[in-house]
Amino acid sequence: MITFGILATSPIAHEWMKAVTAAGGYRLGAVYSRSLEKAQAFADQYGSEIETYDSLESFLMDSSLDLIYIASPNGLHFQHSRLALEAGKHVVVEKPAVLRPSEWTIVYSLAKKKKVMLFEAARNVHEKAVALVSDFLKDKEILGANLRYGKYSSKMPALLAGELPNVFSAKFGGGALMDLGIYPLYVAHYWFGKPAQVSYQAQKWDWDVDLAGQANLLYPGSLVTLQTAKNYTTYLSSEIYTSQGTLIVDSVEEIKSARFRDLTGGEEVLPVQVASHQMEEEAAAFAQMIEREDWLSWEKWTQLALDVHETMWKLRQDAAIVFEGDQDVE
Ligand SMILES: NC(=O)c1ccc[n+]([C@@H]2O[C@H](COP(=O)([O-])OP(=O)(O)OC[C@H]3O[C@@H](n4cnc5c(N)ncnc54)[C@H](OP(=O)(O)O)[C@@H]3O)[C@@H](O)[C@H]2O)c1
Numbered sequence: 633m634i635t636f637g638i639l640a641t642s643p644i645a646h647e648w649m650k651a652v653t654a655a656g657g658y659r660l661g662a663v664y665s666r667s668l669e670k671a672q673a674f675a676d677q678y679g680s681e682i683e684t685y686d687s688l689e690s691f692l693m694d695s696s697l698d699l700i701y702i703a704s705p706n707g708l709h710f711q712h713s714r715l716a717l718e719a720g721k722h723v724v725v726e727k728p729a730v731l732r733p734s735e736w737t738i739v740y741s742l743a744k745k746k747k748v749m750l751f752e753a754a755r756n757v758h759e760k761a762v763a764l765v766s767d768f769l770k771d772k773e774i775l776g777a778n779l780r781y782g783k784y785s786s787k788m789p790a791l792l793a794g795e796l797p798n799v800f801s802a803k804f805g806g807g808a809l810m811d812l813g814i815y816p817l818y819v820a821h822y823w824f825g826k827p828a829q830v831s832y833q834a835q836k837w838d839w840d841v842d843l844a845g846q847a848n849l850l851y852p853g854s855l856v857t858l859q860t861a862k863n864y865t866t867y868l869s870s871e872i873y874t875s876q877g878t879l880i881v882d883s884v885e886e887i888k889s890a891r892f893r894d895l896t897g898g899e900e901v902l903p904v905q906v907a908s909h910q911m912e913e914e915a916a917a918f919a920q921m922i923e924r925e926d927w928l929s930w931e932k933w934t935q936l937a938l939d940v941h942e943t944m945w946k947l948r949q950d951a952a953i954v955f956e957g958d959q960d961v962e
């Protein structure tokens with residue numbers, strides 16, 4: 633049983649609670665919020681013997697905690713992960729775990745030094761359906777793909793009304809690519825590997841962070857296009873083109889169906905199984921790696937995260953999306 637603490641009482645932290653309940657193997661031990669009342673209100677929903685903190689230092693010193701789940705704004709993930717790892721805790725940090733690949737290298741090295749595991753909660757890539765698609769593609773020549781995730785943000789009205797929610801703030805590492813584009817980017821790296829060349833055209837808010845955009849990932853012999861948006865929703869499927877036909881996936885952020893149309897029009901439906909909660913499979917995967925001390929698998933996921941963040945960094949540079957702190961990276 634992994635006893636964990638929640639860092640920040642955001643709505644996604646409640647989703648994490650549902651996911652760990654479905655996955656099993658976890659127990660909530662403590663909650664940290666900037667407000668003790670909020671921490672208490674969160675804890676009250678999940679049991680009586682849960683510690684609450686408004687001091688980050690005391691929370692991370694809580695010796696009963698094996699793992700910290702970090703659900704703070706993007707721009708604080710690196711700092712919060714670093715502190716939690718320094719305290720010797722395993723870490724699950726919401727996506728994007730870092731804003732720059734150099735930060736991932738730092739937290740990865742720290743996790744190794746402290747002999748704890750650090751995971752980026754890129755939930756979709758841990759779905760069994762993603763591995764199923766990968767297996768299906770193994771014997772096929774990939775010619776290209778169109779992968780999409782665009783969803784109208786519940787925080788768009790606030791942005792349009794003149795406010796600046798964290799998810800649209802350059803200070804906090806916001807924008808469509810960081811928030812939603814990361815999902816298709818993860819599966820692109822998982823299925824096709826690291827691209828040789830990348831570019832990103834972004835529609836920006838106030839010439840600042842991206843509201844929507846299209847990325848091109850060029851591989852030897854194939855071109856993969858990613859569409860992402862926070863100012864509208866796309867209902868189009870994603871497609872992977874092979875020399876034997878086209879694989880149609882309903883959505884790369886949560887695969888519920890996948891079917892292959894061969895060159896003669898014949899169709900094969902892949903046996904996709906959907907978990908009871910969209911974060912359940914990642915929660916189960918992290919618990920399994922920790923319990924089994926499966927460092928080999930952990931290294932594989934951390935390398936994938938580094939590859940994704942290296943690509944994100946290049947994409948951001950191509951579209952001149954600049955966050956606070958970028959100037960400190962040489
Ligand atoms: N995996 C998924 O499907 C999924 C879905 C949605 C979001 N997310 C990720 O979850 C994270 C949180 O997203 P969100 O939209 O909930 O973010 P948010 O509203 O900006 O902030 C999340 C929490 O962080 C704390 N916080 C807010 N501003 C802060 C500040 N200035 N300094 C310190 N703490 C602050 C607050 O908790 P307290 O008031 O308790 O301190 C707040 O509830 C993001 O990284 C996002 O990418 C993931």
